Amino acid sequence: MNYTIKKQGDCLVVALSGEVDVSVTDSLREDVDRALVNFGTGNILFDLSGVEFMDSAGLGVILGRYKKLRGQGGNVYLAGAKPQVKKVLELSGLLRLMEEYPTAGDVLGKIG
Amino acid sequence: MNYTIKKQGDCLVVALSGEVDVSVTDSLREDVDRALVNFGTGNILFDLSGVEFMDSAGLGVILGRYKKLRGQGGNVYLAGAKPQVKKVLELSGLLRLMEEYPTAGDVLGKIG
Amino acid sequence: MNKAVLEFSSRAENVAFARVAVAAFASQLDFTLSDLEEIKVAVSEAVTNAIVHGYGNKPENMVRLELTIQEEYLEIKVIDRGKGIDDVAKALEPAYSTDPERMGLGFSFMQSFMDRFAVDSQPGRGTRVIMSRKAGAPQKAAVPDQ
């Protein structure tokens, strides 16, 4: 599991790859929260196109960031989930809270 | 692990794929020996281009067929081994007994 | 019948090991790749629970998996000797979690992705999750009915 975090416009783009489980969620959560403060952005885009596996630990990081940003008027977007990842996103109910797009470019085009 | 056995010219072409270990060597050995009888061929070409893993059980099938055919004036050729397979072929000494070519076509072109 | 037992340190990096090992064992049955992905999620949730809740993330304990293949069935037991669950019925409720950073969906995912599911827990003694899935069986309804 690897991730990169960068700012594009008013959006923090968090690109995840590999397997997202409890072995990485603590550091991922801390790094995203720190970047939110440092970059002063109000939205997050999780680019999931490189994710091969995600369980509820990974979903918990996404939902936690969503709750935090919604409280401040920001938003969380999802992009590029593969079928196996989309299945857990759907089953968890996250797709009823957040918008999901085929690619990161789709999201940036829309909100940029 | 899958394999196909067919005759081309005076050569039995045995194309292996996947992982060649003790779980398949008994049936592979029997099928090759039966095909040698049925097709009445004097040479075998093992096409290893699809093999992802081979241990000494797989090498044993090759060496066994080599001993058998050499006794009858025939020969065994190897083709297409990936680096990890080539390593065990070398280490076992089989490459000092048999010729190994980049592709099955190279062998058939030479002996055909 | 084919059996395998795995026991490993209660470390977060072993969750991936458990997933891969179970998928490798399960692949002896006629599961599709999508089935195997679902089984991996169920295993990941149960093993994570053992490590995080059962053992409170202390790495020196052992998590035990017992795998059985019988006819078309894969059975998976995930066992810890950790703190146990006081109220199993409550723990099984979707979105219930004792940890605010977690989703409370672990048990729901196990139930969604496996054909049979049961939890047996004794406070102070540990937890045993038993789940099984039939190769080739259709996936159950997405919403767990527990």
Added chain:
Amino acid sequence: MNKAVLEFSSRAENVAFARVAVAAFASQLDFTLSDLEEIKVAVSEAVTNAIVHGYGNKPENMVRLELTIQEEYLEIKVIDRGKGIDDVAKALEPAYSTDPERMGLGFSFMQSFMDRFAVDSQPGRGTRVIMSRKAGAPQKAAVPDQ
């Protein structure tokens, strides 16, 4: 330190399971893909020996693997409670086999692909192969020196 134990039925189809599981555990260290291929060959040879020689291909026995990661070292023990080896020195000779269809190279491959290697066997009681490899260590000479 990270530990894992695998125990499984002495069936030929579990040799692949053992390889995949060991590689998944080993991948926590900094091994290259080529290193992992070599470790898989060593595991495959030792587990095959336990099933074929130790248990004479009878499927109802159990093979045990004990895996330990400590600092940069992976240690693998492969244990059977089968028939044991009468003359270990002879068994270690390259090309020596008690089975005419086999190469007699299993122990040579284990020695070539691992940094440390030892066999401990008692006739009638079983065999224990202990091997270890350092992550990032150069491969040993191709010709085993046993």
